[in-house]
Amino acid sequence: MKTRAAVAFGAAKPLEIVDVDLEGPKAGEVLVEIMATGVCHTDAFTLSGDDPEGAFPAILGHEGAGVVVDIGPGVSSVKPGDHVIPLYTPECRQCDFCLHPKTNLCQAIRETQGRGVMPDGSSRFSIDGEPILHYMGCSTFSNYTVLPEIALAKVRDDAPFDKICYIGCGVTTGIGAVAFTMKVEPGSTVAVFGLGGIGLNVIQGAKMVGAAKIIGVDINPSKVPLAKQFGMTDFVNANEVEDVVDHLIQLTGGGVDYSFECIGNVTTMRQALECCHKGWGESCIIGVAGAGQEISTRPFQLVTGRSWRGTAFGGARGRTDVPKIVDWYMEGRINIDDLITHTMPLDKINNAFDLMHQGKSIRSVVLY
Numbered sequence: 118m119k120t121r122a123a124v125a126f127g128a129a130k131p132l133e134i135v136d137v138d139l140e141g142p143k144a145g146e147v148l149v150e151i152m153a154t155g156v157c158h159t160d161a162f163t164l165s166g167d168d169p170e171g172a173f174p175a176i177l178g179h180e181g182a183g184v185v186v187d188i189g190p191g192v193s194s195v196k197p198g199d200h201v202i203p204l205y206t207p208e209c210r211q212c213d214f215c216l217h218p219k220t221n222l223c224q225a226i227r228e229t230q231g232r233g234v235m236p237d238g239s240s241r242f243s244i245d246g247e248p249i250l251h252y253m254g255c256s257t258f259s260n261y262t263v264l265p266e267i268a269l270a271k272v273r274d275d276a277p278f279d280k281i282c283y284i285g286c287g288v289t290t291g292i293g294a295v296a297f298t299m300k301v302e303p304g305s306t307v308a309v310f311g312l313g314g315i316g317l318n319v320i321q322g323a324k325m326v327g328a329a330k331i332i333g334v335d336i337n338p339s340k341v342p343l344a345k346q347f348g349m350t351d352f353v354n355a356n357e358v359e360d361v362v363d364h365l366i367q368l369t370g371g372g373v374d375y376s377f378e379c380i381g382n383v384t385t386m387r388q389a390l391e392c393c394h395k396g397w398g399e400s401c402i403i404g405v406a407g408a409g410q411e412i413s414t415r416p417f418q419l420v421t422g423r424s425w426r427g428t429a430f431g432g433a434r435g436r437t438d439v440p441k442i443v444d445w446y447m448e449g450r451i452n453i454d455d456l457i458t459h460t461m462p463l464d465k466i467n468n469a470f471d472l473m474h475q476g477k478s479i480r481s482v483v484l485y
């Protein structure tokens with residue numbers, strides 16, 4: 118079949134909206150009509166050419182929601198008509214990682230997914246017979262896409278696609294970091310570095326689990342009103358205090374129980390660790406630092422009881438946890454609507470990248 122798609126033909130070039138040939142689903146695969154997709158920093162990172170795993174031409178996009186159209190042989194967990202969210206972190210429920218209680222990093226299709234192909238080693242997308250690569254196993258910048266069955270979370274069908282697509286990456290990453298990776302307890306003191314889309318989701322996750330004090334750290338005070346609406350109790354403007362770490366330690370009488378780095382800057386990663394309370398404070402890295410960058414601290418920070426951790430996809434096991442997060446949204450426990458600041462049709466998708474780079478959007482969503 119043919120599908121409309123925004124194709125990345127090369128690094129740092131605008132996406133081109135073209136008709137692409139799409140082969141039907143093979144064994145274990147599912148054809149999905151994407152109804153909406155978010156545009157995330159990770160797409161921009163790969164498009165920039167800085168992503169060491171990035172390759173072109175490819176169809177980017179990994180934050181979608183849609184409907185199952187057709188299934189290949191052997192598929193049993195979804196059927197045509199089911200509403201689904203694509204998972205760039207799949208859940209096979211069989212590999213050593215899925216069977217280990219401490220990780221969500223299913224490795225079942227990691228190698229082929231990283232190379233931009235389906236598990237059988239080939240691509241379903243092509244133009245004039247020339248293959249176009251998949252991306253993060255999702256390629257949600259195509260109106261129709263093919264995914265492995267293990268990379269689809271089946272969700273309730275009364276949830277709006279234009280909102281729940283954001284659960285495919287940003288929402289789950291932020292809220293999951295709090296609820297699944299760090300397991301923040303009620304009454305905790307939390308610091309959130311960076312009040313963008315990820316940081317706001319960390320804040321609402323911290324509020325949801327009952328954190329008592331939620332301190333936001335940013336250099337842009339225009340982020341304050343929305344952060345407060347989402348549950349921030351205190352704000353620290355990093356440009357207006359002499360030393361962010363000393364300031365946070367004073368503000369909390371010794372340091373925070375948990376901190377989250379949602380910027381992707383190795384300097385703020387260090388600050389996030391060092392503002393943790395001696396003896397028990399734990400810091401979680403969510404932001405993606407530039408290729409080749411390294412973090413540093415004095416080992417004594419860890420010797421004296423602080424822990425440095427990280428998370429991908431919020432520690433969520435997608436097929437199990439994503440439907441729950443959709444329920445949280447439908448029950449009004451989390452807010453997605455106020456984070457989606459812009460929507461556009463596919464042929465305006467390049468605007469979404471411009472808005473992101475200009476810092477004007479929290480999240481842009483493409484509606485098919």
Ligand code: APR
Pocket residue numbers: 158159310311312313314315316334335336337340355379380381382385403404405406479
């Ligand atoms: N100190 C404090 N805040 C900072 C600093 C700094 N040195 N530098 C930037 N910020 C703030 C910005 O003002 C902005 O509010 O961090 C926030 C980042 O927000 P976004 O640009 O919206 O980024 P977001 O989508 O939240 O993603 C954050 O996670 O997914 C990864 O690759 C992504 O690394 C990025 C991070």
Ligand code: ZN
Pocket residue numbers: 157158159160179180286287
């Ligand atoms: Zn993402």
